Amino acid sequence: MEDNRILDLFFERSEQAIGEVSKKYGGILRRTAWNIVHDQRDAEECVSDTWLSLWNTIPPKRPEPLLSYALRITRNLAVGCLRRNTAQKRSSPYDVALEELEDCLAAPSGPEDLLDAKELGRSIDRFLGTLDKESRVAFVRRYWFADSVQDIASILGLSPNAVTLRLRRSREKLKQYLMKEGIAV
Amino acid sequence: MKKEVLDQALNGIRDRYVMEAALYDPATDSGKETKMYGKNVKPRRRWLRMLLIAAVVVCLLTATAYAAGLLGPRAILIDDGQPVYEYQRQENGNWEVTENPEGGRVSLTQPQEAPEDMDPAVVAMLENSKAAWAEWSDYKASRPMPQEPEAFRMPTGAFFSDEELQSDGSGILRFYSAGPIGDDNGSPVYDPDTLIEERTVTPEDYEAWDEYISQLDAMMLFESRYDFNYGCNNAEDEAALEEIAARYGLKLRGGSTLLWSWETVKESRERMDAETGTSSPEIDFSGPQWLTNAELTDRIAQVGCHGTFFYQVPEGYDKFYYFDEGTFCVSWYYTLENGTQITCYGYNSMYGTLSSGTEVVDQVEDRSAFTERSHVCPDGTEVTILRNGNRAFIYVYLPESFFNEEIQGAPGMSDADLDAIADAICYSNIGK
Known part of the structure; x- marks a missing residue:
């Protein structure tokens, strides 16, 4: 079913909307949640909560593209779940991925130096525009979707070593880019 | 840097890049039960x-x-x-x-x-x-896998690109061998000496791009009646899978x-x-x-x-x-x-x-x-x-x-x- 029709169903308050969006996007949402929380049950909860969030926010919102909107909800729920689970010492490949990025960006020296997350986000977004498509997909799949290097290699048709190298180069470029943007590293 | 800052910062990535990365993946699996950590080695x-x-x-x-x-x-x-x-x-x-x-x-x-x-x-x-x-x-x-339209493919030697959309629906793609440098205001600009190719992309090329994305979309969103581990991307795949299974x-x-x-x-x-x-x-x-x-x-x-x-x-x-x-x-x-x-x-x-x-x-x-x-x-x-x-x-x-x-x-x-x-x-x- 077309996204517009699904959105119409949400606006009509038809519960069929949940079924249709689940059928269309359930797979990629589950995968994204699983990549981050690394637990089948938690991932399913994140996806279930995504349906509820969509139901509660559409209307008034009419998000386009719907997939991206749903993915952002799922990702935020999964990250929240992961942060709660971290208190239980449960680790995640997502954290490993973030640590790669942390190392690239380096730590602030004190609370007053904490980067503004929104500004950093805008900078990372602009930086992505400078990458070739494959490198950009690799970067987003690694740090937004938390995919493993092996999975990215499979997606892009490259060897894991090539993906690792490409990610490393992208991190180096990001470091240079943020310096030029005046974000201290 | 705290992870929480990065958690939020990554939300700043625009929809286009999220969609591009999402649609690049033909898989439609759920939850990803398979634990793909690596691949094995020859016997020792x-x-x-x-x-x-x-x-x-x-x-x-x-x-x-x-x-x-x-x-x-x-x-x-x-x-x-x-x-x-x-x-x-x-x-x-x-x-x-x-x-x-x-x-x-x-x-x-x-x-x-x-x-x-x-x-x-x-x-x-x-x-x-x-x-x-x-x-x-x-x-x-x-x-056959969906092929990226020729007009958007990176020329040899290029590693960076930028895009300038035109009011008539066309666009100009520029491919560079090196990344951007900062101008006087610190904004990213490319060194013209690193330009490999400048290419005009027509509205028809963008339509081909949309078609390419829609083909990937169709593959990704196909709901197979068989386990996702088989990797069926469409009804033809399912028919072939059934035929092979029946024959064996x-x-x-x-x-x-x-x-x-x-x-x-x-x-x-x-x-x-x-x-x-x-x-x-x-x-x-x-x-x-x-x-x-x-x-x-x-x-x-x-x-x-x-x-x-x-x-x-x-x-x-x-x-x-x-x-x-x-x-x-x-x-x-x-x-x-x-x-x-x-x-x-x-x-x-x-x-x-x-x-x-x-x-x-x-x-x-x-x-x-x-x-x-x-x-x-x-x-x-x-x-x-x-x-x-x-x-x-x-x-x-x-x-x-x-x-x-x-x-x-x-x-x-x-x-x-x-x-x-x-x-x-x-x-x-x-x-x-």
């Missing part, structure tokens, strides 16, 4: 020596199952000649992906080899399944049913809330996927066995899922003698089902570090118990299926613990 001599030692201590068969013979870890180690990669933290704090020549991958599904004394008919079924999978893999490799006389895994224990989830959340001082949101446990531990135990017996599976109701379940043709997976909790709760992940794989043999995979750090012994369970079934550090694998060749259980153990796990875990299951009842 130390490993062969251990096999010879294991051959001396192998025990006799029982009537209900085929002995592992001299197989030991060979029954579950995947040997596709590829290296295992691991994340390692360096002294400077960086994470690096390194190759571990000692590491190996193990399969939790179909056996990687069959024992010599196995019924030739069963051996033939396993070989049959492998041949069918090879044919299916060849078919998949031969299928094999069954296919259809949609799976996933069940949980609400008792376990409730206990886990209450424990977490008590430890962290948080309050977890309520979950609606009224759906058919939520059962008690006792109900789940009964359901496993109903759908996967012709009698009891667990002699006693386990203390908790992570999950149970099953396919209609007999394949099932049960992940359950067990508390060691030292009080540590661990997870046991059992998978029953039918010989007569088309399978890659790598649907669920895990990694071991040292493929030569297995110790092996046999153990006779209360129903008389002899199982093989492999141990590798804090992890263990209990497997048995049954008349119609291979049951392999990974014990995700902990320090202090004893042989008595492993025996008790093995003894919790009535293997001779597995199968309808």
Whole structure:
């Protein structure tokens, strides 16, 4: 079913909307949640909560593209779940991925130096525009979707070593880019 | 930098890049059960020596199952000649992906080899399944994939690009050999000397791009009636899969049913809330996927066995899922003698089902570090118990299926613990 029709169903308050969006996007949402929380049950909860969030926010919102909107909800729920689970010492490949990025960006020296997350986000977004498509997909799949290097290699048709190298180069470029943007590293 | 800052910052990535990355992936799988940590390596001599030692201590068969013979870890180690990669933290704090020549991958599904004394008919079924999978893999490799339109492809030597959209619907793509530098205001600009090519992209080219994306979209969003591990991207793939399976006389895994224990989830959340001082949101446990531990135990017996599976109701379940043709997976909790709760992940794989043999995979750090012994369970079934550090694998060749259980153990796990875990299951009842 077309996204517009699904959105119409949400606006009509038809519960069929949940079924249709689940059928269309359930797979990629589950995968994204699983990549981050690394637990089948938690991932399913994140996806279930995504349906509820969509139901509660559409209307008034009419998000386009719907997939991206749903993915952002799922990702935020999964990250929240992961942060709660971290208190239980449960680790995640997502954290490993973030640590790669942390190392690239380096730590602030004190609370007053904490980067503004929104500004950093805008900078990372602009930086992505400078990458070739494959490198950009690799970067987003690694740090937004938390995919493993092996999975990215499979997606892009490259060897894991090539993906690792490409990610490393992208991190180096990001470091240079943020310096030029005046974000201290 | 705190992870929370990065969590939020990554939200700033625009929809276009998220969609581009999402649609690049043709997979439509859910939850991604398969644990793809790495790929394995070629056999090593130390490993062969251990096999010879294991051959001396192998025990006799029982009537209900085929002995592992001299197989030991060979029954579950995947040997596709590829290296295992691991994340390692360096002294400077960086994470690096390194190759571990000692590491190996193990399969939790179909056996990687069959024992010599196995019924030739069963051996033939396993070989049959492998041949069918090879044919299916060849078919998949031969299928055309959506091609990125020529107008958008990067020229040789270019590593960067930018795009300038025009009011008439066209665009100008510029490809550079080097990344942007800052201008006087610190904004990113490209050095003209690094320009490789400037290209005008027509509205028709953008239409071709949209078509390319829609083809990827259709692949990604296709809802196959078969297990996602088969990788069917469209109805043609499904038809080819059915044809191959029929020709080889094999069954296919259809949609799976996933069940949980609400008792376990409730206990886990209450424990977490008590430890962290948080309050977890309520979950609606009224759906058919939520059962008690006792109900789940009964359901496993109903759908996967012709009698009891667990002699006693386990203390908790992570999950149970099953396919209609007999394949099932049960992940359950067990508390060691030292009080540590661990997870046991059992998978029953039918010989007569088309399978890659790598649907669920895990990694071991040292493929030569297995110790092996046999153990006779209360129903008389002899199982093989492999141990590798804090992890263990209990497997048995049954008349119609291979049951392999990974014990995700902990320090202090004893042989008595492993025996008790093995003894919790009535293997001779597995199968309808």
